Amino acid sequence: MKMSFRWFGETHDSVKLWQIRQIPGMVGIITTLYDTAPGDEWDLDAIRAMKKQVNDAGLDLLGIESVNVHDAIKAGTPDRDRYIQNYVQTIRKLGSEGIRLVCYNFMPVFDWTRTELAKVRPDGSTTMAYDQRKIDGIDPAEMFRQVDSDSNGFVLPGWEPERMARVKELFELYRHVSEQQLFDNLVYFLNALMPVCDEYDVNMAIHIDDPCWSVFGLPRVITCREQLLRLMDAVPNPHNGVTLCTGSLSSNPQNDIPAIIRSLKGRIHFAHVRNTKHTAPGVFEESAHYAADGSLDMYAIVKALVDIGFEGPVRPDHGRAIWGEVSMPGYGLYDRALGSQYILGLYDAIKRQ
Ligand SMILES: [Mn+2]
Numbered sequence: 001m002k003m004s005f006r007w008f009g010e011t012h013d014s015v016k017l018w019q020i021r022q023i024p025g026m027v028g029i030i031t032t033l034y035d036t037a038p039g040d041e042w043d044l045d046a047i048r049a050m051k052k053q054v055n056d057a058g059l060d061l062l063g064i065e066s067v068n069v070h071d072a073i074k075a076g077t078p079d080r081d082r083y084i085q086n087y088v089q090t091i092r093k094l095g096s097e098g099i100r101l102v103c104y105n106f107m108p109v110f111d112w113t114r115t116e117l118a119k120v121r122p123d124g125s126t127t128m129a130y131d132q133r134k135i136d137g138i139d140p141a142e143m144f145r146q147v148d149s150d151s152n153g154f155v156l157p158g159w160e161p162e163r164m165a166r167v168k169e170l171f172e173l174y175r176h177v178s179e180q181q182l183f184d185n186l187v188y189f190l191n192a193l194m195p196v197c198d199e200y201d202v203n204m205a206i207h208i209d210d211p212c213w214s215v216f217g218l219p220r221v222i223t224c225r226e227q228l229l230r231l232m233d234a235v236p237n238p239h240n241g242v243t244l245c246t247g248s249l250s251s252n253p254q255n256d257i258p259a260i261i262r263s264l265k266g267r268i269h270f271a272h273v274r275n276t277k278h279t280a281p282g283v284f285e286e287s288a289h290y291a292a293d294g295s296l297d298m299y300a301i302v303k304a305l306v307d308i309g310f311e312g313p314v315r316p317d318h319g320r321a322i323w324g325e326v327s328m329p330g331y332g333l334y335d336r337a338l339g340s341q342y343i344l345g346l347y348d349a350i351k352r353q
Pocket residue numbers: 207245246247248272317
């Protein structure tokens with residue numbers, strides 16, 4: 001596996017590339033162009049500049065997270081083909097620059113959802129947490145106000161104010177979109193992308209829905225093994241693959257993550273590895289990566305990735321806020337650096353056995 005770190009660019013991230021470069025075993029960066037809107041065709045010069053910046057810091061640009069998918073594509077409105085064509089052109093440009101991984105998600109309206117961004121843990125660190133009982137008691141606009149006020153002044157990916165200003169309109173857009181239709185729209189989108197992915201050897205890697213069930217009555221389809229395999233079968237091209245996010249999958253403890261990893265041999269193109277601690281059904285927080293700090297068997301997860309021959313980029317995904325660091329929630333330097341070392345330690349030990 002290639003250890004990587006998500007980075008939000010010089011103007012959006014509190015963490016610097018030179019700091020990331022000093023984490024042992026860290027070889028790559030996962031980033032995106034932050035001044036593009038979903039549906040835009042990316043500018044080739046901007047892609048080149050982004051890549052050069054990462055390379056100049058001694059790191060490889062291992063993938064894009066995310067090229068966001070326009071709501072017209074997800075909802076399947078008549079203008080979707082225009083946005084799909086822009087997406088095809090973006091893949092073409094990324095591929096021509098040697099960037100071969102695109103992470104994306106297909107969740108309507110909201111990206112990942114948390115009910116608390118700075119829950120205080122017994123050791124004084126803070127972390128992101130989810131409580132379904134709170135979701136059941138508030139409306140989406142209130143949810144956004146809470147996220148916005150707890151974000152340390154950073155703009156959280158998936159929670160951009162422009163997007164949230166349109167929350168009512170977006171809910172209206174999806175009002176008549178069933179889970180079957182959402183799934184069909186995803187298949188339509190992927191089928192349109194596969195020729196350019198074949199041409200440039202670009203892997204599409206869908207992120208697990210987070211949490212992996214319907215929130216606020218919106219449809220969600222990337223939730224469990226059955227649904228993942230259904231998508232792999234619907235578009236059997238190996239460039240149609242998965243971002244295996246252990247944190248997102250773990251939101252539903254019914255998901256047997258090592259078994260899911262084994263069932264997706266050859267189709268996992270990117271892995272997000274983190275741990276969560278569950279205290280009640282639908283109630284969890286993001287713990288340290290160390291297995292005993294949370295509820296996941298991190299050894300079994302890394303072992304399954306090794307066993308299926310996974311060699312793509314891995315990143316430590318979210319971390320807690322520790323040692324007084326102020327950053328975008330979930331995306332500080334310190335705890336993700338610690339997490340990367342734990343994952344690499346497991347990986348080394350498993351490889352040497
Ligand atoms: Mn993830």
